[in-house]
Amino acid sequence: MSEIKAAENKLVERRQRIFSGIQPTGTLTLGNYIGALRNFKILESEYDCLYSIVDLHAITVRQDAAELRKNCLKVMSLYLAVGLDPEKSLIYFQSHVPAHAELGWILDCYTYMGELNRMTQFKDKSAKHADNINAGLFTYPSLMAADILLYQTNLVPIGADQKQHLELARNLAERFNGVYGDTFIVPEGYFPKVGARIMSLKEPTRKMSKSDAPDTYIGILDEPNIIRKKFRSAVTDSDNSVVFDTENKPGIANLMSILSAVTGKSMDQITAEYDGRGYGVFKDAVADAVIAELEPIQARFKEINTDKAYLEEVMTKGAQRAAALASRTMLKVRRKVGLAALKL
Numbered sequence: 001m002s003e004i005k006a007a008e009n010k011l012v013e014r015r016q017r018i019f020s021g022i023q024p025t026g027t028l029t030l031g032n033y034i035g036a037l038r039n040f041k042i043l044e045s046e047y048d049c050l051y052s053i054v055d056l057h058a059i060t061v062r063q064d065a066a067e068l069r070k071n072c073l074k075v076m077s078l079y080l081a082v083g084l085d086p087e088k089s090l091i092y093f094q095s096h097v098p099a100h101a102e103l104g105w106i107l108d109c110y111t112y113m114g115e116l117n118r119m120t121q122f123k124d125k126s127a128k129h130a131d132n133i134n135a136g137l138f139t140y141p142s143l144m145a146a147d148i149l150l151y152q153t154n155l156v157p158i159g160a161d162q163k164q165h166l167e168l169a170r171n172l173a174e175r176f177n178g179v180y181g182d183t184f185i186v187p188e189g190y191f192p193k194v195g196a197r198i199m200s201l202k203e204p205t206r207k208m209s210k211s212d213a214p215d216t217y218i219g220i221l222d223e224p225n226i227i228r229k230k231f232r233s234a235v236t237d238s239d240n241s242v243v244f245d246t247e248n249k250p251g252i253a254n255l256m257s258i259l260s261a262v263t264g265k266s267m268d269q270i271t272a273e274y275d276g277r278g279y280g281v282f283k284d285a286v287a288d289a290v291i292a293e294l295e296p297i298q299a300r301f302k303e304i305n306t307d308k309a310y311l312e313e314v315m316t317k318g319a320q321r322a323a324a325l326a327s328r329t330m331l332k333v334r335r336k337v338g339l340a341a342l343k344l
């Protein structure tokens, strides 16, 4: 190997890898944006990133086929609209790289029922969809572990609600490595300092979620007047002080987190600026800041989402490049587990 080639390889080796995914289960919310999507862009320049639209995860809950197809393209357009560069980051649909499902199955065989039984997302979703508690919903976390481990991921940007799933991915990596020797990198989570758990506008003790009623969340694509209206009718309290107290004032604390995440202001600065001026003034200030943050993204989204040829090109290239990376891990895993090699 030439010296230059060796130096190049070393450089490539040193760059850490990021994987994350968002489910195409509806319109993305401000929670998805602050908790995950915004960090995707921030991390792009320093890491090798794979950002997937995790459509296989989405079908653990019944989806309308036409709607799902549309939502997949919408999420991809949003990835691009926040400024992700498909030349730098791999942007692709999970279902286009079958190795996710293959490793998902293999990891299922190393995951204990007890581990899956403890998952709060499974409990929440089972309660929400009592008529369809399917096996996919139960094994969802092993598939998520496969997504991450498939690419030898170092860092996973996610919101706080995904901590438990990430912990399972780490445990599975360690378990597998323990049995077969070093195979997977044990990944770390990357959580936003402020806004790792944005709450519902109507029930500020529950997380904001895109599969709840529209008045409980701010959609990334909501029109400015809708955003203002939703913030104005957000549930707060009656003591009229803008002070960060998640226990006694969850509604106001949530709005402060949103404002802090979007503007970079500290909680003390926000209190100094808005305390004593009435909740109406404060809520409008939060709305203004969010509208200003989202407007350029919405404008870019409109252009990108109608450019089907471009989206197709991005998803195809992304899937091809991701599949090539995934096959390296799969070769190793298949050999270690004892599956016969296929020589074509």
Ligand code: ATP
Pocket (backbone or CB within 6 Å): 021, 022, 023, 024, 025, 029, 031, 032, 033, 034, 035, 036, 037, 157, 158, 159, 160, 161, 162, 195, 196, 197, 198, 199, 207, 208, 209, 210, 211, 212
């Ligand atoms: P669903 O309602 O369909 O379960 P969701 O809104 O929880 O969806 P996901 O696709 O499951 O969204 O999550 C995508 C990313 O957004 C994850 O990293 C998740 O942690 C993050 N996220 C979701 N909701 C919030 C929230 N309220 N605050 C911060 N981050 C969030």
Ligand code: LTN
Pocket (backbone or CB within 6 Å): 019, 020, 021, 022, 023, 054, 057, 143, 144, 147, 148, 156, 157, 158, 162, 165
């Ligand atoms: N489980 C996540 C979505 C998700 C994901 C992933 C996130 C699926 N696979 C891999 C990070 C890495 C969710 O429900 N928010």
